[in-house]
Amino acid sequence: MTKNMFIYETPKDILIVDCGIGFPDEEMLGVDLVIPDISYLKNKKDKIRGIIISHGHEDHFGALPFLLPQLPKVPVFASKLALAIAERKLKENRIKADLRLIDRKRTLKLGDFEIDFIQVTHSVPEAQHMFIKTPHGNIYHGSDFKFDWTPIDKTKIEVEKMVKASERGVDLMLSDCLRSEREGYTDSEQALIEIFEREIAKAKGRFIVTTMSSNISRLKTAIDVSRASGRKIALVGRSIIEIVKIGRRLGYLNLPKEDEVNLRKVDNYPDDKITLLVAGSQAQSGSSLDRIASQTHHNIKIKPKDFVVFSTDYIPGNESSIQTAIDLLMRQGAQVSYMDISEDLHVSGHGARGDLALLINLVKPKFLLPIGGGFRQMKQYSLLAQRIGYQENKILLPSSGDVIEVDQGKASITGRFEARDVMVDGLGVGDVGNVVLRDREILSREGVVSAVVMLDKNKMQTIEEPEVLSRGFVYGQIKDGKEILSLAQKEISRIVNGARKGISTRDLKVAIQDSLEKFFYSTTGRRPMVLLTIIEA
Amino acid sequence: MTKNMFIYETPKDILIVDCGIGFPDEEMLGVDLVIPDISYLKNKKDKIRGIIISHGHEDHFGALPFLLPQLPKVPVFASKLALAIAERKLKENRIKADLRLIDRKRTLKLGDFEIDFIQVTHSVPEAQHMFIKTPHGNIYHGSDFKFDWTPIDKTKIEVEKMVKASERGVDLMLSDCLRSEREGYTDSEQALIEIFEREIAKAKGRFIVTTMSSNISRLKTAIDVSRASGRKIALVGRSIIEIVKIGRRLGYLNLPKEDEVNLRKVDNYPDDKITLLVAGSQAQSGSSLDRIASQTHHNIKIKPKDFVVFSTDYIPGNESSIQTAIDLLMRQGAQVSYMDISEDLHVSGHGARGDLALLINLVKPKFLLPIGGGFRQMKQYSLLAQRIGYQENKILLPSSGDVIEVDQGKASITGRFEARDVMVDGLGVGDVGNVVLRDREILSREGVVSAVVMLDKNKMQTIEEPEVLSRGFVYGQIKDGKEILSLAQKEISRIVNGARKGISTRDLKVAIQDSLEKFFYSTTGRRPMVLLTIIEA
Numbered sequence A, B: 001m002t003k004n005m006f007i008y009e010t011p012k013d014i015l016i017v018d019c020g021i022g023f024p025d026e027e028m029l030g031v032d033l034v035i036p037d038i039s040y041l042k043n044k045k046d047k048i049r050g051i052i053i054s055h056g057h058e059d060h061f062g063a064l065p066f067l068l069p070q071l072p073k074v075p076v077f078a079s080k081l082a083l084a085i086a087e088r089k090l091k092e093n094r095i096k097a098d099l100r101l102i103d104r105k106r107t108l109k110l111g112d113f114e115i116d117f118i119q120v121t122h123s124v125p126e127a128q129h130m131f132i133k134t135p136h137g138n139i140y141h142g143s144d145f146k147f148d149w150t151p152i153d154k155t156k157i158e159v160e161k162m163v164k165a166s167e168r169g170v171d172l173m174l175s176d177c178l179r180s181e182r183e184g185y186t187d188s189e190q191a192l193i194e195i196f197e198r199e200i201a202k203a204k205g206r207f208i209v210t211t212m213s214s215n216i217s218r219l220k221t222a223i224d225v226s227r228a229s230g231r232k233i234a235l236v237g238r239s240i241i242e243i244v245k246i247g248r249r250l251g252y253l254n255l256p257k258e259d260e261v262n263l264r265k266v267d268n269y270p271d272d273k274i275t276l277l278v279a280g281s282q283a284q285s286g287s288s289l290d291r292i293a294s295q296t297h298h299n300i301k302i303k304p305k306d307f308v309v310f311s312t313d314y315i316p317g318n319e320s321s322i323q324t325a326i327d328l329l330m331r332q333g334a335q336v337s338y339m340d341i342s343e344d345l346h347v348s349g350h351g352a353r354g355d356l357a358l359l360i361n362l363v364k365p366k367f368l369l370p371i372g373g374g375f376r377q378m379k380q381y382s383l384l385a386q387r388i389g390y391q392e393n394k395i396l397l398p399s400s401g402d403v404i405e406v407d408q409g410k411a412s413i414t415g416r417f418e419a420r421d422v423m424v425d426g427l428g429v430g431d432v433g434n435v436v437l438r439d440r441e442i443l444s445r446e447g448v449v450s451a452v453v454m455l456d457k458n459k460m461q462t463i464e465e466p467e468v469l470s471r472g473f474v475y476g477q478i479k480d481g482k483e484i485l486s487l488a489q490k491e492i493s494r495i496v497n498g499a500r501k502g503i504s505t506r507d508l509k510v511a512i513q514d515s516l517e518k519f520f521y522s523t524t525g526r527r528p529m530v531l532l533t534i535i536e537a
Helices: A039-047 A064-070 A080-092 A159-168 A191-202 A216-228 A238-249 A263-268 A288-293 A319-331 A353-363 A375-388 A434-446 A479-498 A505-524 B039-047 B064-070 B080-092 B159-168 B191-202 B216-228 B238-249 B263-268 B288-293 B319-331 B353-363 B375-388 B434-446 B479-498 B505-524
Strands: A006-009 A014-017 A033-035 A048-052 A076-078 A099-101 A108-110 A113-120 A127-134 A137-142 A172-176 A207-210 A232-236 A274-278 A307-310 A335-337 A367-371 A402-407 A410-416 A422-425 A448-456 A467-471 A529-536 B006-009 B014-017 B033-035 B048-052 B076-078 B099-101 B108-110 B113-120 B127-134 B137-142 B172-176 B207-210 B232-236 B274-278 B307-310 B335-337 B367-371 B402-407 B410-416 B422-425 B448-456 B467-471 B529-536
Touching: A006 A039, A014 A039, A039 A048, A048 A108, A064 A080, A076 A080, A080 A099, A080 A238, A113 A159, A127 A159, A137 A159, A137 A353, A137 A402, A159 A353, A172 A353, A191 A207, A191 A216, A191 A307, A191 A335, A216 A232, A216 A238, A216 A274, A232 A238, A232 A263, A238 A274, A274 A288, A288 A319, A307 A319, A319 A335, A319 B375, A353 A375, A367 A375, A367 A410, A375 B319, A434 A529, A434 B434, A448 A479, A448 A505, A448 B448, A448 B529, A467 A479, A467 B529, A479 A505, A505 A529, A529 B448, A529 B467, A529 B529, B006 B039, B014 B039, B039 B048, B048 B108, B064 B080, B076 B080, B080 B099, B080 B238, B113 B159, B127 B159, B137 B159, B137 B353, B137 B402, B159 B353, B172 B353, B191 B207, B191 B216, B191 B307, B191 B335, B216 B232, B216 B238, B216 B274, B232 B238, B232 B263, B238 B274, B274 B288, B288 B319, B307 B319, B319 B335, B353 B375, B367 B375, B367 B410, B434 B529, B448 B479, B448 B505, B467 B479, B479 B505, B505 B529
Parallel strands: A014 A048, A048 A076, A076 A099, A137 A172, A172 A367, A207 A274, A207 A307, A232 A274, A307 A335, A448 A529, B014 B048, B048 B076, B076 B099, B137 B172, B172 B367, B207 B274, B207 B307, B232 B274, B307 B335, B448 B529
Antiparallel strands: A006 A014, A033 A422, A108 A113, A113 A127, A127 A137, A402 A410, A448 A467, B006 B014, B033 B422, B108 B113, B113 B127, B127 B137, B402 B410, B448 B467
């Protein structure tokens, strides 16, 4: 999941497309979220004419609560569904915003930009591409999509508008590339109906489904198939409850009140008449699925005939947690259908090479720019485009922060500004930087020792025994741990008492720090972080 | 990778099979390795007749250096190759051992146990199964294997001995189950020859191969194919250098001195005449591959025409690191062949369902016990055995530490002893426990604050400003960070000065600790670990 944000700029005006969050990578210890760095916009706020949200996924709108306060007068444009989802998020954070509904049938004019919207299919309804006309050239903004001709939500892909864009001339096309490593076309979401029918037929007890909460189409399939087989549905987890509420209101989900069961009343029904829709398909720590698996969920305990379906794919980095959760569910007696034994439990919302090639051939842009993937997926997209007939220099593979200039039918990378990962940790936005992360990394591996030395500077002696505490280093209650810390006290006294006369406190501090670090490494093979305080009396 | 160790016990004697290490899971912060818990053997050392190593992989022999010192007189039996690999490891750690070569043609008698060895194929030569005759029943110990009829190392699988075991009667068979989630048979290692020929033909510059260093057959293929196409070979990384040395000595690798190039002389040759065999295929931090990708390797810098092949699979938990390494290599201009674009760059050393079913049908044991996998793979093995015709109660699915009794033709789980994960961290073995890990987890997310308070207990006042330091919490050099720490100083003084007269130091400490924790959470949303020292003057 990448924190999507694209800035389109003319001398007069700025248009922003998407404002998403990213998940921290494994080196960002303790970080909750990553948001885009908008320092580039600092002195340009008056130029910003609007933010358009392409569709209702967190990696495309989730940073609004963090960034809108810095861009207070900027209107946010989105489809009905995306607007509803974003609005809920903003309300939660008590952020006021100027939210405006996009009328897909009309051209949206924002300063120098004239934007036409093109409906596409993805894993959430109302996903849109944009044709952006500017005085300097025309852009096709092809965010997340696949060509699903039989989508659950009956969306018609506006292929004709893609051709129209091509006729008007597209200088540069940005295109989703996340699935460019895969040959062929991505399956239709409709394929899941048969799969869910097959799986539910195996369930002798409760049918438990976990999937990405944002995937409204998948939830619809799980609900429809469950109702058709006479099951009531219980919603487990806040994100599922919230999205189902919105999906119902906008008509994307049909779940009559009489078919929904409160979580606490699930046991009033026979197990084979119950479906649970559970949030946390990536086994995120603290999610409903994680708590059910680790037997800490208040309402749901696994029973021997429970049948659990993971209708999801591994997001890189989550494999171990998901596999641990599967093991735990199975140990409690549940039967589990998951990706390693059935590859068909999930279809992606992103187009494979076939879909990507089709978009290129419909839009026929002069230049290409893959987005939404890592460098390896950008590279595969580039190789695909070259096989289609593009010259390599017509495909731009920028890094985050690169500036691309489009003018007179040409596009190229012309510069860059510094775009950091802005990390959100607790209430802090951007106050966790590399120094803090590096310290956390050391603390996580080696632990910490705090040493307090009271110094009689005249006599150059320690006044009392130095106080030495540790956490995450050695266990202080066991013999070895205690011994190491008391040896460390002696080591400190040895250094102080052996120090030359007139040594500065600063130099003495360095000497103690050094010798403690060496002492711990030679006795334990570890390098705990040493926090040393010297008090002169 | 599981830390394999199996204890077979009669009233008189004990036989141990394998003595391996495991990798720490993601919650074991800072832990280097995990080794088996042998506290069960504590008062039984005199009964132990020997340790048999099934094959030369770390998860089967790697704990010897840690555990042999506690079992000093116990002989270790292994094949020539496994013995050579284990011996090197023991020498590195300066551990003396009674190492004995297995003669596969003879029955090995160790107290109550009579062991016959059955050669099988795996991703390292000389892998063996064991038929273990005991006074209480016969065991077939089927550690890691697949049925590779055309192995690189020309091993013949001793199928006839499997049938022989069946004729003698097998009460319980332990069987590798790691790949029980896959249908069909695992491919032969030989398949890689064609794949490497295909890949090397694409390489216009250096051909860079990374694979598990322990996979001698894969190294042989890489070397043979490279030499056939006129390339010299350079070895990158200690584990590769060591294993190639052993492989050469025992005749498993044919790499004449004149075809090997020293790493520092690689640039004396044209790029298209060079192959690099690089250790660190899982992008382990600090490995040669990791350093090459992150541009910190002293000798190897990526060049635009370099062609890198990842001949490996993701080990769960390593996906992000591997993908980051691939991105970095590509950004530097290398072409990279990897698992997400070509599934055929690696074949497993473990049998799929076909192999597993074949072994069951050859050995025809009464009871089955899947080993070497997580619970989900054990469960799939059980389902496979049930499809073959076994009743569910003939398949044992124990947890680590469970005791299985075999007698009079029956096998069942009859008890358990506590088998912890013994963690190795630096020089410490077993001194990192759950308390230390829990502290490291908190430190890794939230950081640490050390506060030192000097107290005049009579006046109940702080003598000087409290000293407050932090690491991994907020960055102390920026305005907000500094401010929070100086506000924390004031908070401490407020608590001390407001404390009731006659309060005990202990109660005062609790009050300061509580109020600091609340203060940090309310101002930052974080809960750093607070190390508080009170000094009474």
